[in-house]
Amino acid sequence: MFKNLFSPGKIGTLEVKNRVVKPGQHMFTADRKGFVTPLQLKLYARWAQGGSGLIIVEMAAIDFKGSMELPMQLIVAGDEYIPGLSELARAIKENGARAALQLSHGGGCKMGQPAYAPSAMSYVNIMGTPQDAQELTIPEIEEIIEAYGQAAGRTKKAGFDMVEVHMAHGYLPAAFFSPRTNIRTDRYGGSLENRLRFPVEVLQSVRNHVGKDFPISCRISGTEYEEKGTTLVDSIKLAQALEQGGADVLSVSAGGATSHYKIFITQYFPRAYNVYLAEAIKKSGGIRIPIICNGGITTPELAEEILAAGKADYIALGRPLWADPDWPRKAQEGRSQEIRPCIRGNIACTGAAALQSGGIHCSVNPEFRFEYKETLDIVAKPRNVAIIGGGPAGLEAARVAAIKGHKVTLYEKRDVLGGNLFEDSVPQFRSEKRRLLSYFENEVKRLGVTVKHEEATTDAIVKGGFDAVISATGCKRTRPKIRGADKPFVIDFVEALQGKMKGENIVIAATDYETRCIDIALYANEQGKKATLLFPLETRKDLTEAIASGEAASVAQSIMEILPQIRNIDVQLSVKLLEITDRGVVIEKEGKKQTLSADTVVLVPEFTANDDLARALEKRRLEVHKVGDCVEPMRFFRNAIHEGHLAARQL
Ligand SMILES: Cc1cc2nc3c(=O)[nH]c(=O)nc-3n(C[C@H](O)[C@H](O)[C@H](O)COP(=O)(O)OP(=O)(O)OC[C@H]3O[C@@H](n4cnc5c(N)ncnc54)[C@H](O)[C@@H]3O)c2cc1C
Ligand SMILES: Cc1cc2nc3c(=O)[nH]c(=O)nc-3n(C[C@H](O)[C@H](O)[C@H](O)COP(=O)(O)O)c2cc1C
Numbered sequence: 001m002f003k004n005l006f007s008p009g010k011i012g013t014l015e016v017k018n019r020v021v022k023p024g025q026h027m028f029t030a031d032r033k034g035f036v037t038p039l040q041l042k043l044y045a046r047w048a049q050g051g052s053g054l055i056i057v058e059m060a061a062i063d064f065k066g067s068m069e070l071p072m073q074l075i076v077a078g079d080e081y082i083p084g085l086s087e088l089a090r091a092i093k094e095n096g097a098r099a100a101l102q103l104s105h106g107g108g109c110k111m112g113q114p115a116y117a118p119s120a121m122s123y124v125n126i127m128g129t130p131q132d133a134q135e136l137t138i139p140e141i142e143e144i145i146e147a148y149g150q151a152a153g154r155t156k157k158a159g160f161d162m163v164e165v166h167m168a169h170g171y172l173p174a175a176f177f178s179p180r181t182n183i184r185t186d187r188y189g190g191s192l193e194n195r196l197r198f199p200v201e202v203l204q205s206v207r208n209h210v211g212k213d214f215p216i217s218c219r220i221s222g223t224e225y226e227e228k229g230t231t232l233v234d235s236i237k238l239a240q241a242l243e244q245g246g247a248d249v250l251s252v253s254a255g256g257a258t259s260h261y262k263i264f265i266t267q268y269f270p271r272a273y274n275v276y277l278a279e280a281i282k283k284s285g286g287i288r289i290p291i292i293c294n295g296g297i298t299t300p301e302l303a304e305e306i307l308a309a310g311k312a313d314y315i316a317l318g319r320p321l322w323a324d325p326d327w328p329r330k331a332q333e334g335r336s337q338e339i340r341p342c343i344r345g346n347i348a349c350t351g352a353a354a355l356q357s358g359g360i361h362c363s364v365n366p367e368f369r370f371e372y373k374e375t376l377d378i379v380a381k382p383r384n385v386a387i388i389g390g391g392p393a394g395l396e397a398a399r400v401a402a403i404k405g406h407k408v409t410l411y412e413k414r415d416v417l418g419g420n421l422f423e424d425s426v427p428q429f430r431s432e433k434r435r436l437l438s439y440f441e442n443e444v445k446r447l448g449v450t451v452k453h454e455e456a457t458t459d460a461i462v463k464g465g466f467d468a469v470i471s472a473t474g475c476k477r478t479r480p481k482i483r484g485a486d487k488p489f490v491i492d493f494v495e496a497l498q499g500k501m502k503g504e505n506i507v508i509a510a511t512d513y514e515t516r517c518i519d520i521a522l523y524a525n526e527q528g529k530k531a532t533l534l535f536p537l538e539t540r541k542d543l544t545e546a547i548a549s550g551e552a553a554s555v556a557q558s559i560m561e562i563l564p565q566i567r568n569i570d571v572q573l574s575v576k577l578l579e580i581t582d583r584g585v586v587i588e589k590e591g592k593k594q595t596l597s598a599d600t601v602v603l604v605p606e607f608t609a610n611d612d613l614a615r616a617l618e619k620r621r622l623e624v625h626k627v628g629d630c631v632e633p634m635r636f637f638r639n640a641i642h643e644g645h646l647a648a649r650q651l
């Protein structure tokens, strides 16, 4: 099974046991001075235990003068960092994987000042804050090139098997190569040859410090997806120059300083979205060194297909290994259906709230950051546990309680599992959500949870003789108080996903939950219908901002890229919904009243926590734990899954 994925490979002199690579991902987990922390040792050891062949440690700053992009980033700018980095390399290698460290200079993308770039210009950092970057002088450039080399030397000394130079994503080497950000007129700017000079000299400096046989990877963007930015044609030239300059492997990512959302591809774009770039570079002729591809490759089947088709030599899995570090091991053992899938929602790993608090996490994997002291051991005295509600909160609780050896009965009143996850995974573009639902369905079956498709009542639970109850009953929906909301062709956005959008002409009154409403429009479009989205936005006129206020910025940017391209979706801003009549929707726009015809009108329901049963059970003196939307309605899968997990751990 997965013959190509689990065949050994060679990068320069380095033998790698399989084709799974963990790419660098900054996690805000170094200490404030850039030293390795115990949490990092655990995280990287865990990835190695999961079976990845090669683990590339997140970007480390190469100097103290402006290379560090983000807080709590690793630093490799002085010998004092070598002992910590040695421990990190050892933690990876002792657990069976090869270890590499990524060297980085954030250039104009870094947060705060001083920010240096090939040319003085305005940049936007990862938090979306505009900032100015200063032009580097030639002596400063030479100093930075030497700093890369010295950092590489320390990487080797620390015991890593390979070093990777970050030349992608708009960082300094990429900025020198990009005609958009490099408008210099000296030997480092202008012609292609001059724009190649900085990345190639960095590579040479690294080679000089690590010697002939030490493997070097260069991470590049196959395209920057930016106006005037680097294109695939340019990147092929860069790839050739780097191979000639002595690189042993190329890792092909995508995205530039203003298009970071094209790096960690959201569910609004297909899986493996950026693999065509790796393939084009690999097949461009003249490239003989191996190629690592990346970007939204979520399943082992897809990874195997890419390798079998010769599109790349290695598969980098970023977020999928957050969702499940055992992805490689499970795939190799023929247990793919047990892999907990990354849903590419980005809310916990790149969302603004997560970044601001420094607490980035994974929505579907509550154990990602090792917050829990105890492992999920079998309990000495199994308890009889009722879990009420088969949505994400109840399913995770059932999974964890069953692993701990409790006798678990899961009540779900519908004839399907998943709660809102069921409806949410209906549209075609929600395939990752469907995988999450299948994962949960498989887990409860595999772990011997008794599933009762019936409505749990106070009497039934009391009579059931349960020692503890986890209430995961979600929330209730009611129609908003709009005149005409009771008409037969008016439905809410959950019903829209239940096949109740009739006719061709769908009007969606997006009064709240903007992203959910846009999803309905996309679903209507999938079904060949025409959708009109009415946004009130009296106060927040900017739709990107409105979406981003509840989601990761990458989700907002993805939506804003695809939405205008869909002919059958009409977006109207600053609209006031007055009433629904038999002729359609009466609105006010720019002071004028008008009627829009509609076959189906979709409204945003009002949500309230569904906690009546939990309260009734508490009154009967049962041990009740409330989790998910029955605590507070319409939060995120993250809240539901994490709360379900924690409650079951505590049993
Ligand atoms: C259309 C839609 C799209 C969404 N998209 C996203 C998204 O993309 N990302 C995100 O993070 N969040 C999203 N959400 C929010 C997310 O779905 C919820 O936060 C999450 O589902 C809450 O999980 P839960 O298990 O607490 O409740 P639910 O998913 O509501 O599950 C509760 C379950 O309990 C069952 N139940 C209730 N009472 C009883 C009873 N007495 N006996 C037996 N069973 C009972 C219900 O039938 C239901 O299946 C979306 C929500 C909706 C409505
Ligand atoms: C939180 C986060 C941090 C990242 N940090 C880095 C980094 O330090 N260096 C890098 O080259 N890429 C970084 N990336 C990009 C990833 O390496 C990878 O290309 C991206 O997650 C897409 O792969 P995936 O779809 O498998 O997750 C980061 C991505 C995420 C989500």
Ligand code: SF4
Binding pocket: 319, 320, 322, 323, 341, 342, 343, 344, 345, 346, 347, 348, 349, 350, 361, 362, 363, 364, 365
């Ligand atoms: S938070 Fe979401 S997108 Fe990020 S790794 Fe976890 S499942 Fe994937």
